Amino acid sequence: MNETIARLMNHRSVRKYTSRPVERERLETIISAAQMASSSSNVQAYTAIAVTDPQLKDKLAGLAGDQPYIRECPVFLVWCADLSRLKAAAERHASDKPSYEGAAENFVVATVDAALASQNAAVAAESLGLGIVYIGGVRNDIAAVSEALNLPDYVYPVFGMCVGYPDPEHGAGIRPRLPLETVLHMNGYSAEQSGRGVQTYDETTVRYISDRTGGRRTAPWSKLMADKLTAPSRLHMKSFLESKGFNKE
Ligand SMILES: Cc1cc2nc3c(=O)[nH]c(=O)nc-3n(C[C@H](O)[C@H](O)[C@H](O)COP(=O)(O)O)c2cc1C
Structure with missing residues (x-):
């Protein structure tokens, strides 16, 4: 290093x-x-x-x-x-x-x-x-x-x-990150590799967040991501960008 x-x-x-x-x-x-x-x-x-x-x-x-x-x-x-x-x-x-x-x-x-x-x-x-x-x-x-x-x-x-x-x-x-092999794929995409590390990472993140919050928060990363992706977020972006001239074609 x-x-x-x-x-x-x-x-x-x-x-x-x-x-x-x-x-x-x-x-x-x-x-x-x-x-x-x-x-x-x-x-x-x-x-x-x-x-x-x-x-x-x-x-x-x-x-x-x-x-x-x-x-x-x-x-x-x-x-x-x-x-x-x-x-x-x-x-x-x-x-x-x-x-x-x-x-x-x-x-x-x-x-x-x-x-x-x-x-x-x-x-x-x-x-x-x-x-x-x-x-x-x-x-x-x-x-x-x-x-x-x-x-x-x-x-x-x-x-x-x-x-x-x-x-x-x-x-x-x-903050710990996803295991390396989850984000580094050699010579082509591997869905299996992408999914495999998430389970390990869930365990890592539960430990990390639980330690930092004295056990008050324990949600694994995949649950947080699920919550994030299923909550509508800034849905005004498309029309705003178009109003500024972006993304019209
Ligand atoms: C584009 C972008 C937007 C972000 N927006 C916020 C934000 O509005 N408020 C905040 O507290 N952190 C924000 N963050 C920080 C992330 O939460 C943080 O980078 C992530 O959790 C990883 O933690 P670390 O930067 O301490 O390693 C943002 C990060 C990025 C890259």
């Missing part, structure tokens, strides 16, 4: 921060590292919005499920998939041709770009002693979040990310 891998293996989401601000220079270093992520055809189809204004953070926290760490973190990054620059380039250089900013393929391209850049940022932040937690809650009321951030058409918030110095009093544990 080298230092980089050791750091990756030590990841855990941080939901409690000290009051120490994130220095502007560090924020810029983190975003520079994010920018070096691979990008489909170098389109760099994302924008990160750093929210430091307490009132705006408070508003976003309210819109994203009232998760207190959004208010408490010094910087809340909103990672947006952004095809607006590409559309502007097409208008500038190829206004006589149809352009495909509304194609599902370009929606995937922009969303993947945002995710790759953000994960680079997460690793960079952790390497500087900062902690992060991703916030899918920004999609709870995605229209209001988009309005609060003045997001134009062809830009949508994929997720947020709290960034701050971890409060040592509230150190979270490292």
Whole structure:
């Protein structure tokens, strides 16, 4: 194991921060590292919005499920998939041709770009002693979040990310993951392999969550996933994305 891998293996989401601000220079270093992520055809189809204004953070926290760490973190990054620059380039250089900013393929391209850049940022932040937690809650009321951030058409918030110095009093544990062979299949998909590890993982997760909650919570991972998949979640996404110009063809 080298230092980089050791750091990756030590990841855990941080939901409690000290009051120490994130220095502007560090924020810029983190975003520079994010920018070096691979990008489909170098389109760099994302924008990160750093929210430091307490009132705006408070508003976003309210819109994203009232998760207190959004208010408490010094910087809340909103990672947006952004095809607006590409559309502007097409208008500038190829206004006589149809352009495909509304194609599902370009929606995937922009969303993947945002995710790759953000994960680079997460690793960079952790390497500087900062902690992060991703916030899918920004999609709870995605229209209001988009309005609060003045997001134009062809830009949508994929997720947020709290960034701050971890409060040592509230150190979270490292969450165990699925057994390796469940997610690593050689030379083709194996449904058998995919299913086999879940039973082992159920046992691991029951032990983990039961230890962490003093036995108050004992549901295995597969039960949690079943609950998740059978609860309607953010069903407004399809029409919202279409209203912003995405995913029309
Ligand atoms: C896209 C995305 C959205 C997430 N949204 C939230 C969220 O809204 N609130 C939260 O507390 N954690 C959120 N998380 C954190 C996950 O719950 C966490 O990464 C996962 O349980 C694994 O735990 P770990 O990061 O500590 O290893 C999100 C993670 C991702 C990748």
